[in-house]
Amino acid sequence: MHPDVLLSAIEHYSYCPRQCALIHIEQTYDENVYTIRGSLAHERVDSGDKTPNRGTITQRGLPLWSEEYGLQGKADVVEWHNDVPYPVEYKVGRRHGRHADVQLCAQAICLEEMFHVSVPRGAIYYGATRKRHEIIFDSELRAQTLQFVAAIREMLMNQDMLPPAAHDARCPNCSLINACLPEIVGQERRLRIMQAELYKPQAISEVE
Template sequence: MEGEEGDEERLVPLSAIESYAYCPRQCALVHVEQSYADNLYTLRGIHVHERVHAGDEGESSGYPALRSLTVFSDRLGLIGQADLVELRPDGPYPVEYKAGRIHRTPAELQLCGQALCLEEMYAVPVPLGAIYRAAAHTRREVSLDASLRALCETTILAVRGLLRSGRMPPPTTEERRCRGCSVREACLPDIVRDAPRLRGMQSALFRPREPGAEEGP
């Protein structure tokens, strides 16, 4: 993608990979509509990441490490921040930090995106990484294999298409994912899923007020 016009407009944030894999509508609300809002879960995540970047959170692996490292890939048009990258003898080893419950595939895709950036930046293979769960003080190693890499690159293309189009996808069919979502109030998944109710509300919203009718509060 290097050298093409409008490259900056097509850069995909690393965080958008995880968001899209979790729910494309959430990704659009945050990265297209700028409707991000904090709740208890996001504030916990912010606190953990601040501690990681300051060196106050996580386990000591014995390797030197870079914290809050900006990573990028010109080939993929990808940019973001890696929480922690251990500098091991055989190459960089990214560690993604999560505050509480981990949604496996979205988190692994975000980690894989970091690895793809690091491979391009350091010109060495990055076959492994880890996801650290702060609530349990445990880390799980992730094999960044060919299937995960292919899914990651497919997701990056999907995110870029979403950012270009500006279209709003429907809510996820996995309703349990809506619980605890920080953009639930902007998303209104229960209303949007109920087509008759949505049409009724849209009709009422744009119905002209009859002459002499009292205005609402």
């Protein structure tokens, strides 16, 4: 039986496959200022209520799933525009790349299966700018999202080795930097030397 992929894992994988593996395979999670801010920002949107917002029905913390693609998770907010769901993901910082786009697209794929309706677009709200960025779920984004889903599922099924560390500009702000150790495992030559020294047999005289 193939494991389901959590919607949150898709953004993690897009940002860094090793981070995704540490969280979803090793069950490793540490807090830093960025994750704490994110948790606080989600307290309201995860409440699960369904209330009108300026005439638009808004549902918070809606459980999502897709049997076809083996997905499960929860939407921050789903607005209903003329009976069409419009997912909205909340992020505490600024927009950096398209990592959140694939997670939002996966939410749309779930909503389409659940409600039998096309979901062409959604939005990401960035707390730092207090603005929405609308995302169009075109064929390219959908294909990339499903590629990530397949890669994550393969990673979950074959847990022999974690993906390599990136050891780049993403690392200093990552809450898992101490668990990941990118400065060590991200340098292949240094890692090979350390592994060789670790398993190097010692002479009896050296041990004594």
